[in-house]
Amino acid sequence: xxxxGGDKIPFTFRIQKVIDALRDGVTFTRxxxxxxxxxxxxxxxxxxxxxxxxxxxxxxxxxxxxxxxKLYKRYNKIGSRILNVASGMDGLPQSxxxxxxxxxxxRESDRYFRPYDQYTHGIxxxxxxDADMHKIPxxxxxxxxxxxxxxxxxxxxxxxxxxxxxxxxxxFIMTARGINGVGVNFEKKVEQFGFRLRENNTGVLLRSxxxxxx
Numbered sequence: 001x002x003x004x005g006g007d008k009i010p011f012t013f014r015i016q017k018v019i020d021a022l023r024d025g026v027t028f029t030r031x032x033x034x035x036x037x038x039x040x041x042x043x044x045x046x047x048x049x050x051x052x053x054x055x056x057x058x059x060x061x062x063x064x065x066x067x068x069x070k071l072y073k074r075y076n077k078i079g080s081r082i083l084n085v086a087s088g089m090d091g092l093p094q095s096x097x098x099x100x101x102x103x104x105x106x107r108e109s110d111r112y113f114r115p116y117d118q119y120t121h122g123i124x125x126x127x128x129x130d131a132d133m134h135k136i137p138x139x140x141x142x143x144x145x146x147x148x149x150x151x152x153x154x155x156x157x158x159x160x161x162x163x164x165x166x167x168x169x170x171x172f173i174m175t176a177r178g179i180n181g182v183g184v185n186f187e188k189k190v191e192q193f194g195f196r197l198r199e200n201n202t203g204v205l206l207r208s209x210x211x212x213x214x
Contacts (some may be wrong), residue, residue, distance in 0.1 A: 037062055037063075037065050037066035037069060039066075041062065041066075042062075042063060042066035042067075045059050045062060045063045045066075046063065046204055049063070049204065049205075055205075060205060063204060063205050064177065064205050064206055065092055067203045067204060067205060067206035067208075068092060068149070068175050068206060068208075069092060069095070069096055071173065071175065071206070071208050071210075072092070072093065072096040072097065072147075072173070073096055075145060075171050075173060075210070076096060076097055077144060077145075079101070080097065080101060080144035080145055081101060081103075081142065081143045081144050081145075082097045082101050082102045082103065082143065082144065082145045082146075082147065083102075083103050083105060083136070083138070083142075083143045083145070083146045083147070083165065084102055084103070084104050084105065084146075084147045084148075084149075085105045085133040085136070085146060085147065085148050085158070085162075086105070086106060086133050086148060086149070086150060087104035087105060087106045087128070087147075087149075088106055090104075090149060093147055097145075102127075103127045103128070103129060103143075104127065104128040104129070105128070105129045105131055105133060105136065106128060106129075106130065107130060107131070107132060133148070133158055133161065134157035134158060134161060135161070136161045136162075136164070136165050138165050139165075140164050140165065141165070141166065141167045141168070142165045142167075143165050143166055143167065143170060144166075144167055144170045144171075145166075145170055145171045145172075145173060146162045146165065146166055146170070146171070146172045146173070147173050147174075147175075148162075148172070148173070148174045148175075149174075149175050149176065150174070150175075150176050151174045151175065151176035151207060151209055154186060154189055156193075159172075159190060159193045159195070160193055162193075162211075163193040163194045163195060163213060166213040167213065168213055168214065169212065169213060170212070170213045171198070171210055171211065171212055171213070172195065172210070172211040172213070173208070173209075173210050173211075174208070174209045174210075174211075175206055175207065175208050175209075176206075176207050177205060177206070177207060178202045178203065178204075178205050178206060178207045186200075187200075190211055194213060194214050195211040195212065195213060195214065196211065196212050196214055197209070197210075197211060198210040198211060198212045
């Protein structure tokens with residue numbers, strides 16, 4: 001229970017404390033999980049990373065968002081229907097694909113999103129479904145792209161559901177920090193779910209895996 005007697009706030013929403021401490025960090029609150037990062041800003045962050053070998057929390061988050069936005073733009077097809085699983089408060093896909101094209105799937109209650117509206121300008125208020133990513137409540141072949149920001153080595157339940165709701169030729173795009181990876185047999189394993197490995201890349205900070213539905 002919280003001090004106010006309500007339900008315990010999930011870990012992902014403890015970032016509110018970070019945001020509160022960064023009210024003067026206009027750049028961070030303006031862009032993080034909200035909209036595309038300017039290339040000029042990203043280049044400054046990359047230069048700093050190469051010079052010092054590390055970035056602070058805010059800076060690293062912004063650079064990850066920049067790399068993720070570039071990846072998403074490569075797979076942005078006009079009129080595509082996008083499902084963002086385990087989306088939390090992630091508003092970046094709406095910025096790239098269009099708010100009307102993205103459905104968010106998360107177990108987090110809407111009431112946890114409200115404190116963030118002042119920072120994210122309501123972008124996370126696009127259609128959201130309260131459901132488990134291992135039991136996606138949509139019909140077969142409903143989406144052109146499924147997004148998951150959090151690579152896991154081999155989650156059979158998620159792969160099965162992503163494959164089911166994707167159209168043929170659609171993409172399952174997984175992203176995470178570059179330290180994450182997948183096992184050596186990952187490519188063979190995903191074939192049993194009707195996928196082929198299209199990309200397996202490590203950028204400046206971002207690790208990305210793109211699977212294509214056969």
